[in-house]
Amino acid sequence: MPLYGAHQASNAAVALAAVEAFAGVKLDDDLVRQAFASVESPGRIEVLHRDPTVIVDAAHNPHGASSLARTLQTEFDFESIFGVLAILGEKDVHGVLLELEPVIDRLVVTQNSSPRALPVDALFAEAVKVFGAERVFKENDLRSAITYAVEQCTLVNQVSEGVSAVVVTGSVVTAGETRAIIRKFTEA
Numbered sequence: 001m002p003l004y005g006a007h008q009a010s011n012a013a014v015a016l017a018a019v020e021a022f023a024g025v026k027l028d029d030d031l032v033r034q035a036f037a038s039v040e041s042p043g044r045i046e047v048l049h050r051d052p053t054v055i056v057d058a059a060h061n062p063h064g065a066s067s068l069a070r071t072l073q074t075e076f077d078f079e080s081i082f083g084v085l086a087i088l089g090e091k092d093v094h095g096v097l098l099e100l101e102p103v104i105d106r107l108v109v110t111q112n113s114s115p116r117a118l119p120v121d122a123l124f125a126e127a128v129k130v131f132g133a134e135r136v137f138k139e140n141d142l143r144s145a146i147t148y149a150v151e152q153c154t155l156v157n158q159v160s161e162g163v164s165a166v167v168v169t170g171s172v173v174t175a176g177e178t179r180a181i182i183r184k185f186t187e188a
Contacts (some may be wrong), residue, residue: 012036043175045071048182052153053078053165054146056182058175060087062095068169069103079162080105082149084178085127086142087170089118096170097130104167106152108137110145112173142174143181150185 020026043058045068055072059065072081083104087093100107109124111117120138127136139145149166156164168178 043172043179046175046179048179049186052150052157053163054150054182055165055167056175056178057167057169058172059096059169060091060171062092062099065096065099065169068167069099072103072167076165077163078165079160080156080164082153082164082166083107084110084142084145084149084166084168085123085170086110086112086145086168086174087118087123088114088116088173089122090116091118091171093118093123093126094130097127100169101130104131105164106135106137106149107131108139108145108149110139110142112142112171112177114171114173117173142168142177146178146181 016027016032043056045055045057048054048056057064057068059068072078081104083100083106085096085100085107086109087096107127109120109127111120111123120140124136124138137148139148146166146168149168153164153166168174
């Protein structure tokens with residue numbers, strides 16, 4: 001499958017088993033291989049841009065953030081990662097931050113356009129508790145946060161031998177808005 005993350009393979013296996021159980025037959029192996037080879041999962045560890053690499057993931061709870069962190073550690077070789085986080089207020093923000101902290105070097109907190117978005121100042125306060133004040137930055141809107149992270153990542157990549165990346169996460173809304181923002185960046 002052309003997807004990142006062991007959890008994606010597990011999800012595919014469950015989906016295949018469910019379809020075969022529902023249909024009451026084993027599906028043709030070639031058909032399954034062909035279908036899985038063309039599968040897409042927008043907003044799930046999706047590489048949206050190169051130079052610098054920008055990845056979006058809709059992780060909105062500790063379990064999703066854990067899968068994202070594990071995938072970043074095992075399937076990519078970035079020198080450093082700039083995270084951008086915009087999450088909804090009713091989510092386990094502290095749990096998400098704890099899962100991301102080991103893999104995110106610098107975190108830009110912001111908010112998406114949802115009326116349920118956690119306000120930037122509240123997210124900043126929570127992020128400082130987990131990451132420390134020196135690693136957390138804030139921007140008032142998602143576009144500004146992504147722009148800031150991309151600019152900082154580009155500067156680091158220009159003076160470093162390694163490759164750094166930007167990872168945007170926190171909700172399905174954040175993922176969808178990020179896809180639109182990056183699309184406009186690449187069209188400009």
